[in-house]
Amino acid sequence: MYSQINKNISRYVTFDANELEVFNSLLEYKAVPKKTIMLQEDEMCSFEAFVIKGCVRKYYIDANGFEVILQFAIENAWVSDISFSIYEDKPSRVYIETLEDCEFFLFSPETKEELFTKAPKFERAFRILMQRSLAVTQDRLFNTISKSATEKYLEFLEHYPTLSQRVAQHYIASYLGISAEFLSKVRTKIAKL
Template identity: 55%
Template sequence: MFENIIKNVSKWIALTDKEKSTFTELLESRTVPNKTILLRAGEICQFEGYISKGCVRIYYLDEKGAEVILSFAVEDWWVSDIASFHERKPSNFYIETMEETEMLILTPKTKEELLSTIPKFERVFRMLVQRNLSTVQNRLINTISKTATERYLDFIKLYPTVPLRVPQYYIASYLGISPEFVSKIRKRLAAK
């Protein structure tokens, strides 16, 4: 149950068997049904979650009430509203499962306990924040400077399994184009 999360954090730090045990004892395992909202706009995020199995999306509602997808998270990814979690302020986002999802959760209390017990975990979470920032910056640059087809190809590289797991209109929302245009892009690429 903990093998993949141990591999995930071991990319950045080496853990002793005792540290692995301490870490995994602090994790809460949750199986969350499909279409479950884990966080609503206006709530304070109470979790940082590692996805063992499943798919979630992070989105907000625009001024017309339409959903705008910011990101997806799948196996071996972490999901949270970092600002809400750390600053204890209401979120602007929704986080929803797209299929039954198995997660390993840290709460603010258990994360603080982890960091005080095993300080080298600071590096793990710093690297996750850096990776998240890099992803957001690349997405911003891509949105401004790339064509819809280039953005779609970048999406496929970043999320290779997501097109098989979510409806096309969610991908369109993420890309900022219509579902019909996503269809045209897919047809054009398939013809090549």
């Protein structure tokens, strides 16, 4: 049951069986139906979630009322609002919604601190995960600013090879920062190459 998350967390740090047992004992398994809002703007985020199965989107609503997708989280990804609710102790500015029926392992800030006390090597593993997340976010910001819509879409397909069959095209357009109509033109252009 825990092999998927154990493999994920062990990519950066080697854990012994006892440390993994402590980690697993603090996880909460949760099945969440499609189209469930797990977090809303102005709520406090009280979880970090590892996606066992399914697809999730994290988004905010801009000043014009448009949804702007910040992240897709699919199998083996983590999703939360770490920046505001968990580390800044401020209400969230984002929504987290399931796009498919999902299964998660969740833990709270309190259980994470308990984990760090009982198995200190996990603090290093989660620090590395945070650093990698920051690098991905910075790369995404750079690409949003500097690349054409075609380049962004091709990179999206490379990073998420199956997602275009799993989510609506307007979600992908929102993630890329373009209109659904423009994405359709980009896809037609690519198909002709």
